[in-house]
Amino acid sequence: MIAASQSRAEKGDANDTRQTIQRLAQLRAQKAKLLGFDSYAAYSLGDQMAKTPAAALKLLTDTVPAATAKARSEVAEMQKVIDAQQAGSKTGGFKLAASDWDFYAEQVCKAKYDLDESQIKPYFELDNVLKNGVFYAAIELYGITFKERTDIPTYNPDMKVYEVFDQDGTSMALFYTDYYKRDSKSGGAWMDVFVGQDGLTGAKPLVYNVCNFTKPAPGQPALLSFDDVTTMFHEFGHALHGMFSKVKYPSIAGTSTSRDFVEFPSQFNEHWASDPKVFAHYAKHYQTGAAMPAELVEKIKKARTFNQGYATTEYLSAALLDLAWHTQQADASPR
Known part of the structure; x- marks a missing residue:
């Protein structure tokens, strides 16, 4: 299912968007060149806080090591769950795949924090x-x-x-x-x-x-x-x-x-x-006015940082890809 979703716009049919995307990137690069910029990214960032593609790229690449390290630790936690569940199985264990992430992340979150929304909502x-x-x-x-x-x-x-x-x-x-x-x-x-x-x-x-x-x-x-x-x-x-x-x-x-x-x-x-x-x-109970118990408060705090390695690397990969598309030259072959 995840493979079908990822390839839904590249099947060579009327809904294939690859050539359209390439053409858009080329036209944007040509527009930037006509206006005197090295790339569309340079044109787009000129009046933004980042100012230059190099500055934007540095921010992203500086974030990569910490984000990927956190994501790898999240993978390791989920793999432990898989291995424990598959122990003694006739089919043996398996390695975590991208399509497994949400399912096993939820299991790890529940095991680590046991955060029950029905206990929390009365305070909000x-x-x-x-x-x-x-x-x-x-x-x-x-x-x-x-x-x-x-x-x-x-x-x-x-x-x-x-x-x-x-x-x-x-x-x-x-x-x-x-x-x-x-x-x-x-x-x-x-x-x-x-x-x-x-x-x-x-x-x-x-x-x-x-x-x-x-x-x-x-x-x-x-x-x-x-x-x-x-x-x-x-x-x-x-x-x-x-x-x-x-x-x-x-x-x-x-x-x-x-x-x-x-x-x-x-x-x-x-x-x-x-x-x-x-x-x-x-954060007061809507019926009693009582403050939320410290145990629940602590669970909320910890759960807020859960799975942030994955979330951050997802944002980074999209941003880096966007920057790569828009730093190509007007006469460059699509990458």
């Missing part, structure tokens, strides 16, 4: 996480405050609107939440604006966060996984980026920044989800 009730976690961190860090507005119309009744006030009490933005999954809704999570900050007209930002959490039954609480909690903090980092914007020209307002910078505010804000002070403020 959505509204409490938002107000006593996401908003609390922003209040502590930046001195801003939030007030729910029920008089502002929304495109769905499940949405909520909050007016955001700066340290001096002046209104600076509106923040909309649209957290529940719907059949008509795209998957994933994102931030966007109804109105971006504009120094020319004085427009204040109207920012929204969208997620796809499961809507609870009537009268029941919306309980989240820690991944969901992290997503809320992440997307609110983008929202803060949009709300804190104070520029003259709307073309550079909010998240209209370099692509290799735009995820920084969100990833920075994501950090506060696991900050001990912030975590203790929101």
Whole structure:
């Protein structure tokens, strides 16, 4: 199945994309050459934080040794599970393959951390996480405050609107939440604006966060996984980026920044989800108000770093391949 998936666009039929990809890379290289750049990567990175393909490549290659070492240790752990399960088997053992990774990674994770989502979720009730976690961190860090507005119309009744006030009490933005999954809704999570900050007209930002959490039954609480909690903090980092914007020209307002910078505010804000002070403020049982037991907190911390060798090498391989495609010369043969 994994082989079929990996080769689905290279079967020599109408859906084969190899020549199209090669042509795209060549055209991009030609465009860069016409504009005076050595490669499309040089053209693309010129106004980014990395500035040059060499700098981007160095960042990636510097990360490779640690990531691959971690991935190899993860392989060894999974191989131990396979060997133990196959001991005495008539067919004998086998070596871990790429297609086996997710299955055995889950087994190792369960054996090492025994992390039961049903035990964790009662401590992450959505509204409490938002107000006593996401908003609390922003209040502590930046001195801003939030007030729910029920008089502002929304495109769905499940949405909520909050007016955001700066340290001096002046209104600076509106923040909309649209957290529940719907059949008509795209998957994933994102931030966007109804109105971006504009120094020319004085427009204040109207920012929204969208997620796809499961809507609870009537009268029941919306309980989240820690991944969901992290997503809320992440997307609110983008929202803060949009709300804190104070520029003259709307073309550079909010998240209209370099692509290799735009995820920084969100990833920075994501950090506060696991900050001990912030975590203790929101990780409370929705029925009793009790803090999460230290044992569960420790399991969450350890599980967050599980399988990161694999995840990092996956990102690195994609980035290195992308860089290789886009550093070729306009007249070079496709590699």
